[in-house]
Amino acid sequence: MSSLDVQGLTVFYGRTEALKGIDLTVAEGQVVCLIGANGAGKTTTMRALSGLTRPRAGAIRLDGADIAGWRPHRVAAAGMLQVPEGRQVFAELTVAENLAMGAWLLADRAETARRQDQVLARFPRLKERLDQPAGSMSGGEQQMLALGRALMGAPRLLLLDEPSMGLAPLFVEEIFSIVADLKREGTTILLVEQNASAALEVADYAYVLETGRIVLEGPAATVAHDPAVVAAYLGG
Amino acid sequence: MFAQQLVNGVLLGATYALFALGFTLMFGVLRVINLTYGFYFSAGAFIALFLTRQAGFGIWAALPVAAMGAGAVAVALDWLLLSRLRRVNAPELSSLMVTLGGVLALYSAATSILGPDIRRLPPDLVASDAFVLAGLRVTTAQLLILLATAVMVGALMALMRGTRLGLAIRAMAEKPDAAGLMGIDTGRLAALVSFISGCLAGAGGVLIGLNFNAIHPYMGEAMMLRGFVVIIVGGLGDIRGALIAGLLLGVIEVFTAGYVASGLKEAVAFAILVVVLWTRPSGLFGRAVVRRA
Ligand SMILES: Nc1ncnc2c1ncn2[C@@H]1O[C@H](COP(=O)(O)OP(=O)(O)OP(=O)(O)O)[C@@H](O)[C@H]1O
Numbered sequence: 001m002s003s004l005d006v007q008g009l010t011v012f013y014g015r016t017e018a019l020k021g022i023d024l025t026v027a028e029g030q031v032v033c034l035i036g037a038n039g040a041g042k043t044t045t046m047r048a049l050s051g052l053t054r055p056r057a058g059a060i061r062l063d064g065a066d067i068a069g070w071r072p073h074r075v076a077a078a079g080m081l082q083v084p085e086g087r088q089v090f091a092e093l094t095v096a097e098n099l100a101m102g103a104w105l106l107a108d109r110a111e112t113a114r115r116q117d118q119v120l121a122r123f124p125r126l127k128e129r130l131d132q133p134a135g136s137m138s139g140g141e142q143q144m145l146a147l148g149r150a151l152m153g154a155p156r157l158l159l160l161d162e163p164s165m166g167l168a169p170l171f172v173e174e175i176f177s178i179v180a181d182l183k184r185e186g187t188t189i190l191l192v193e194q195n196a197s198a199a200l201e202v203a204d205y206a207y208v209l210e211t212g213r214i215v216l217e218g219p220a221a222t223v224a225h226d227p228a229v230v231a232a233y234l235g236g
Numbered sequence: 237m238f239a240q241q242l243v244n245g246v247l248l249g250a251t252y253a254l255f256a257l258g259f260t261l262m263f264g265v266l267r268v269i270n271l272t273y274g275f276y277f278s279a280g281a282f283i284a285l286f287l288t289r290q291a292g293f294g295i296w297a298a299l300p301v302a303a304m305g306a307g308a309v310a311v312a313l314d315w316l317l318l319s320r321l322r323r324v325n326a327p328e329l330s331s332l333m334v335t336l337g338g339v340l341a342l343y344s345a346a347t348s349i350l351g352p353d354i355r356r357l358p359p360d361l362v363a364s365d366a367f368v369l370a371g372l373r374v375t376t377a378q379l380l381i382l383l384a385t386a387v388m389v390g391a392l393m394a395l396m397r398g399t400r401l402g403l404a405i406r407a408m409a410e411k412p413d414a415a416g417l418m419g420i421d422t423g424r425l426a427a428l429v430s431f432i433s434g435c436l437a438g439a440g441g442v443l444i445g446l447n448f449n450a451i452h453p454y455m456g457e458a459m460m461l462r463g464f465v466v467i468i469v470g471g472l473g474d475i476r477g478a479l480i481a482g483l484l485l486g487v488i489e490v491f492t493a494g495y496v497a498s499g500l501k502e503a504v505a506f507a508i509l510v511v512v513l514w515t516r517p518s519g520l521f522g523r524a525v526v527r528r529a
C-alpha cells in the first residue's frame with residue numbers, strides 16, 4: 001500500500017507536448033481511474049510514472065520520495081509496478097518463466113513459489129499453461145498473465161494501462177472483477193481505461209484527460225454523472 | 237586426407253562459431269549491428285601477445301585474462317558509442333554509422349601505435365607435438381582450441397538456458413521495456429551482455445592467433461566478414477544457428493582450400509551467404525532467436 005502524488009507532469013515527444021502539466025493523486029488503498037479518448041496522453045502518463053519515458057518537468061512523489069526521472073527498474077524496486085498497454089508478455093518465454101521474471105526483484109525462492117501459488121489460485125487458467133510459450137495464448141490469457149506477472153512483484157501500487165483492451169466481454173468482466181478483488185485486498189491502483197463505465201464503477205476517484213490536460217476530476221460516482229462525460233465516454 | 241580435412245575444418249569452424257556467438261548474442265539482445273565487434277577480436281589477440289611476451293603468462297592464464305580484457309574493451313566502447321543512442325531510441329542506421337566510424341578510428345589508431353606488422357606468439361607457448369589418433373593428426377594447439385571453445389560454448393548455453401540471469405537476458409532481448417518494468421536494470425544487463433560478447437570475441441582472437449600464428453591489428457576485420465556470414469546463415473540472434481553455421485563455414489573453407497583453390501575459400505563462403513539469403517531470408521534455421529537460446 002502506498003500513495004502517489006503527481007504535480008505538473010509534462011512530457012514532450014520531440015517538439016510536441018503530449019502531457020501539459022498534469023496533477024493527480026492516488027491515495028493509499030484507493031482505485032483511481034484515468035479516462036480519455038485515443039491519443040489523450042493516458043499511456044504517456046503511465047510511461048512517465050514508471051520511468052519508461054522521461055518527463056520534461058514535474059514531480060512524481062511515491063510515498064513522499066520524488067521519483068521523476070528514475071529508471072524503470074528503480075521505480076519497480078520502490079514498489080510501483082506497471083502492467084503496460086498491450087500486455088507485453090514475453091512471448092517466447094513460457095508462462096512459468098514470465099511469472100519468474102515478475103519476481104525478479106525477489107531473491108527468495110520459497111517466497112517466489114508462494115507468490116506463484118497465489119497468482120495461480122487467482123488465475124487458474126494459467127496453471128494448465130505453465131510450460132506453454134506465452135505468445136501462444138489468447139489475448140485474454142495473455143492479459144491474465146501480464147497481471148499475474150505484476151502481482152508476482154507484490155506491488156504496493158499497481159498501474160494498469162487498458163487491461164480490458166481488445167478482450168472478449170467475458171474476459172473484460174473477469175479483469176474488472178480481479179481489479180475489484182485487488183482493491184478489497186488493499187492494493188492501491190491507478191487504472192487507465194477506455195471502458196469508462198466499468199472503470200468508473202470500480203474506482204473511487206476519477207480523472208478525465210483530454211489532449212494532455214486534466215479537464216475534469218472528482219469522486220467516480222460524481223464523474224459518472226457529469227453530462228459531458230456521459231456524452232463523450234459513456235455513450236449517453 | 238578427407239577425414240584430416242574434416243578435423244581441420246571443424247577445429248577452424250569451432251573458432252568461427254565462438255566468434256560469431258558473441259556477435260549474434262550482442263545483436264540478439266542489444267539489437268544493434270555493432271561493427272566494433274571485430275576490434276575486440278584483435279584486442280584479445282594483442283592482450284594475449286602482451287601477456288605471453290612481456291608478462292610471462294602461459295597460454296592457460298593468458299587466454300581468460302585476454303578474453304576478459306577484450307570484454308572490458310567491449311563494455312567501454314558500448315558505453316562510449318552506443319548507450320546514449322539506446323537511451324533515445326535512435327534509429328538503427330545511426331548506431332551502424334557510429335560503430336562504423338568508431339571501428340575505423342580504432343583500427344587506424346591501433347595500427348599507428350602497434351604497427352602493421354604480423355606478430356607471433358612465443359614459439360614455445362604450446363608444445364609443438366601433434367597427436368596421431370586413428371591416422372588423424374591433431375596438434376596441441378588445435379586440441380586447446382577445441383577444449384576452450386567447448387568450455388565457453390557450454391558455459392554460454394548453461395547461462396542462457398539454466399539460470400535466472402539467462403532468463404532475464406532472453407526477456408530483455410525480446411522486450412526491453414517490459415524487462416525494465418520487472419525491475420531488471422537493463423543498462424547493467426546490456427553492459428554484461430557486451431562483456432560476455434567481448435570475451436567470446438577476444439577468446440576467438442587468441443585462438444585464431446594461435447591457430448595461424450599471426451597477429452596484426454586488422455585481423456578482426458577479416459574475421460568480421462566471416463562473423464556476418466555465420467550469424468546471417470545461422471539466423472540473426474540464434475545461438476544454436478551460429479554454432480552450426482560456424483562449424484559449417486570452417487569445414488567449407490578448409491575443403492575449398494584443399495580441393496579447389498586456397499584463394500577461393502572466401503568467394504565460396506560469400507556465395508553460400510548469398511544463396512542462403514535467396515532461399516531462406518531469415519537464415520538456415522528459420523526464426524529462432526537468442527531468447528530461445
Ligand atoms: N513515442 C512517441 N513518439 C511521438 N509521439 C508519441 C509517442 N507516443 C505517443 N505519442 C503521441 O502522444 C499523444 C498521446 O499518446 P498516448 O499513447 O499517451 O495516448 P493514449 O491516451 O494512451 O491513447 P490510446 O487510448 O490510443 O492508448 C498522441 O498524440 C500520440 O500520437
Ligand SMILES: [Mg+2]
Binds near residue numbers: 042043044085
Ligand atoms: Mg494508451
